[in-house]
Amino acid sequence: MSALKLLTDSAVKAWKQQxxxxxxxxxxxxxxxxxxEVAPGRNRVFYLLGHLTAVHDRMLPLLGLGERxxxxxxxxxxxxxxxxxxxxxxxxxxxxxxxxxxxxxTNAIESLAPEAWLERHTAVSPEDFAADPLRNRLSVLxxxxxxxxxxxxxxxxxxx
Amino acid sequence: MSALKLLTDSAVKAWKQQxxxxxxxxxxxxxxxxxxEVAPGRNRVFYLLGHLTAVHDRMLPLLGLGERxxxxxxxxxxxxxxxxxxxxxxxxxxxxxxxxxxxxxTNAIESLAPEAWLERHTAVSPEDFAADPLRNRLSVLxxxxxxxxxxxxxxxxxxx
Numbered sequence: 056m057s058a059l060k061l062l063t064d065s066a067v068k069a070w071k072q073q074x075x076x077x078x079x080x081x082x083x084x085x086x087x088x089x090x091x092e093v094a095p096g097r098n099r100v101f102y103l104l105g106h107l108t109a110v111h112d113r114m115l116p117l118l119g120l121g122e123r124x125x126x127x128x129x130x131x132x133x134x135x136x137x138x139x140x141x142x143x144x145x146x147x148x149x150x151x152x153x154x155x156x157x158x159x160x161t162n163a164i165e166s167l168a169p170e171a172w173l174e175r176h177t178a179v180s181p182e183d184f185a186a187d188p189l190r191n192r193l194s195v196l197x198x199x200x201x202x203x204x205x206x207x208x209x210x211x212x213x214x215x
Numbered sequence: 216m217s218a219l220k221l222l223t224d225s226a227v228k229a230w231k232q233q234x235x236x237x238x239x240x241x242x243x244x245x246x247x248x249x250x251x252e253v254a255p256g257r258n259r260v261f262y263l264l265g266h267l268t269a270v271h272d273r274m275l276p277l278l279g280l281g282e283r284x285x286x287x288x289x290x291x292x293x294x295x296x297x298x299x300x301x302x303x304x305x306x307x308x309x310x311x312x313x314x315x316x317x318x319x320x321t322n323a324i325e326s327l328a329p330e331a332w333l334e335r336h337t338a339v340s341p342e343d344f345a346a347d348p349l350r351n352r353l354s355v356l357x358x359x360x361x362x363x364x365x366x367x368x369x370x371x372x373x374x375x
Contacts, residue, residue, distance in 0.1 A: 197229035205368035
């Protein structure tokens, strides 16, 4: 295995580990559990489930891996803060979107050639990328791996 | 810049970003703020400051970068859970250790050659490493970057 592939495989493994840990946590929670706030007055787990799904969905075009699957989630789970009231989205539907988005995304990520991780992501211009080659696909993956870990730490507080 | 170096630089950048974000949060908190629990009955920020310092201190020998600086922190902040009572360690001293450990560690990390990130870490045997070459230094860095993000998400809940 090439040195380059070993490095990108390590990063993909770290991503998958965080997704699996988060997935297990959500799967072990009832729809009622999803209504819990991670701390008094802060986001509900339900909101974070939608938030993470929307952020991961946006990674598909950001990494140049295809069209988004659920842009309709942005308004409630990205643009707006948690309302702490009943949502238009059913918990069952949100869980299905979470699984669908991560499956599609992780599958595409695993298919990327090592060299492709060094290419620019789609939110940076060719000029800006030339000035800072660290604004590559891998940095997006590492950043989003940190993002899911950040919220996982919060969600974990609602469980024993 | 070689492809290998671009990849490892991206990972080091992600580590430094999480450390900086956490550092800013701690620096903006008074010693009294450190006594806050991240959620009712859960770890205090003070405990997490000690916990992260101990975990990062252990990365020095784990990555083969030198001896630990503060093994005395393990008992209170790793082996045992948060007692939610007065500590033997003063907040000022704990803050100094946090800064000292991260400075030493990040400095050593930045000096590592790209190829060195693919070598085994010291907690895996040569045999086990031969069977799974992803048990390399880079995986330790990525794992600990996720670990600090996990707790950063929790500490963030104690601030506005």
